[in-house]
Amino acid sequence: MVPNHMAAVQLTGHGGIDKLVYRDDVPVPRPGPGEVLVKVTATAKNNTDRKVREGLYPVADDAEVTSFAIGGSPTLTFPRIQGADVAGRVAAVGAGVDGARIGERGLLDFNLYADERGDINLAPDYYGHGADGGFAEYVVVPSSQFHRVDNPELADAELAALGMCSYQTALHMLNAASVTAGEHVLVTGASGGVGTALIQLCRALGAVPHAVSSGDREAVLRGLGAASVIDRRAVSDWTRAVHEATGGVVIDAVMDLVGGALTNPLIDVMTARMGERRTCPRLSIAGASAGNVTEMLWTRIYLYQVQIFGVSHGTRAEAAQLVGWIRDGTLRPVLHGTFRLSDIHRAERYFVDRGTDFVGKIVIVPDVEWDRHGARFSL
């Protein structure tokens, strides 16, 4: 029986964590044609939740924008329920959806796709930004984007930790740069959601990942598949540090999530060995945690034929491939821990403060689901 009202965290405007308001009287949405109502059991946090809350997506003229507006107009309105990477159970179906889906466990492909194309996603937007997401007890999503994942070895919080916001972005970074088996790939921000996804996906593709990280994370990152781990806090000469840490391999591509002052030295790492390369230096960038501005010499970019790929989300085809890899056990969740939905402020502070042992994902569990789906991973 679906209730009329639910608990949810609403983002009420841009600003501090006081803009996140926990309520228990939010109307439960109803599925329309082609949609399913999902009873949420776990939703992973992403850095984008913080950026949207703070209004931190800038545009070329340096003005701050408060929303993705890639499709032409801003899609964020308040109040908005955030939370992109939703795991849960189908609780009801809309017109045209097989009622047999009720009870099915699955994972949301978080995109608000602008069209049906499987090969390209030109106007990325997502549940939790342009439409309500999973920091709630229920969410309505397209039936076609709620992918069944039975795997009994995966707890719901672990399934949410495998969410598309990180994994699809990571896969698209690798695909954009045409990373192939046997290539060596340097991954920045390696301990985060996208970074840990990149390490695993490199291995899934047969490539060799090398991690740039900080803190006490080497053992975990090696356990995920990193062939070497470079502590970014200890580096003054990146070309030498990468050479020493990797045993002198040529870095074929860089997957950059931090930007700022780190991007140029990592391009240097690739251009320093032109005579030994088999392909052009390639860099995919999908985040700028270390700074949104990087000064770059275009002469160096074109003379050394550096290929730079901007990446935002990924495609329907990549989502399907990832679901396959989740089902067959290729990908492992990197779940750092869980918080109750009503404890969202503490979760937000924990995420932003980021302790030195924090690796992977934080997952939010509705209070009514806590004993079953949250308590065993509690932070």
Ligand SMILES: NC(=O)c1ccc[n+]([C@@H]2O[C@H](COP(=O)([O-])OP(=O)(O)OC[C@H]3O[C@@H](n4cnc5c(N)ncnc54)[C@H](OP(=O)(O)O)[C@@H]3O)[C@@H](O)[C@H]2O)c1
């Ligand atoms: N374009 C897209 O579609 C898309 C999708 C998802 C995420 N993103 C962006 O990608 C980035 C990573 O996302 P995420 O979810 O993985 O974030 P995350 O879980 O918060 O991880 C970010 C990691 O970056 C590293 N880092 C943070 N500040 C840094 C700094 N000043 N210098 C160097 N490294 C720093 C840290 O790793 P270490 O301490 O281990 O170095 C941190 O763990 C974010 O900027 C996010 O907004 C973009």
